[in-house]
Amino acid sequence: MPLYVYSITAATHPCRLDGLTGVGTDPAPVRAITAGRLRAVVSDVDEEIRPKRRDLTAHQEVQDRLIADGTVLPLQFGYTAPDDRAVSEVLLEHADGYLAALERLRNCAEYHVKASQDEEALLREILGGSDRARQLNERIKAGDADPRLPLELGELVAAEVGERQERLAAGLVESLVSLAEDHSVRAPSDGDILNISLLVHDDNKDAFLRAETRLADQTERVRFRFNGPLPPYSFV
Template sequence: MSTYVYGIIDGAGSSLPEDLNGVGDPPRPVRVLTAGDLGAVVSDAPEGLRPKRKDLLAHQNVLAEAGSGGCVLPMRFGSVAPDDETVVTVLGERAEHYQERLRALNGKVEYNVKATHDEEAVLHRVMAENPELRALTEANRQAGGGSYEDKLRLGEMVVSAVKAREAEDAAEVQRELESGATAVSAGPESTGWLANVSFLVDRDSAEAFLASVEQVRKSHPHLELRVNGPLPPYSFVEPGPAEHAGSTAGAESSGE
């Protein structure tokens, strides 16, 4: 029977409600596997698990219960190991790493920030910043729209300028927000977002971090920012003791 892994806790604080259930239909009972000073919060893994709302909420609820008495290292939804023995073995092999992470992440939460451009606003900005673009646009206008080659050249220049602005804005978003975080983790590139960054923030500093996000919004009106959090610090735990199920990995961590 495969083992579904929710998170890792200090083994000394491994007490969970006896009736705590996790993912699956029917929901699988949750238990704790221990190895030395560490505990893994697990259940049997259901077959054919998909990121349905019911199971996503069950995963989050187990993490909330596990973290009520102390720090928990959250695993992403869909983390499955071959069996209990594999989980216990990996806990032992990576004990130093997990113990360091438990200390480092205690009292911390994750905020994921994604950024994209407001298309009309960024076009106005790149035109204002680029005299060559303005000159070619005006030349085409005076020539009744310009030749096919002129239009093609203008289009290529606009695309290049927008891409350059995307790179600059991505770096600037991270630079302006990272001072309010204790760690930063760049997420995978995805279509539609010029930045996808997770910030590890002291729980007591969360309000100040969100105020910084609002300041970035005000000072960069050509950007659209999406903030997801507070989250368990998924992006600052790896490696975990289980492989992600291919169709479900990371479904809850940073949102889409």
């Protein structure tokens, strides 16, 4: 029977799964398949699993239960396998790599940091600090119809915004990564200037959280969104 696969753990993980049901319209109990020194946490499915709210929640509940008791390799939503035998074969074939990953993630959690900037304040700052930008803006406001003026002003401002935001993002990253075991920077979206995932060891958790708070307090006109601790999806 097809299986939905949630996570991989060491065979020594307690896998306390009592009462947990998995994804799907008729959710089956969550269970573990042991092969050698590893376990895969799975549930039976008889349909194609799509990212509906109920199933996303069920997927995360399994991860939360497991990570409370030890290190896991959480799989992204949607991973399936044909049957128990196929899962066991994968665990045995890739045992060395999975065990090494579990050791690397031991006692670690993932934290997300996103940041966005007040663009209107940034534009005012650029217009106030650049003689050329200020001159162009004043000529346009005065009614100068030269079509080259808006184009030059737009290009100048865009270049300055990009350069300033890159410098700011680099500084924010530098202030956090020293407390992380690993990090992954993603391309920002939706107006953000920073989108970073950090792998933080439990021993550094308090220092990292203090650094987040300090960063938010000391950085003007930047809005931060912090999220964590989370299962280390980005580092599996």
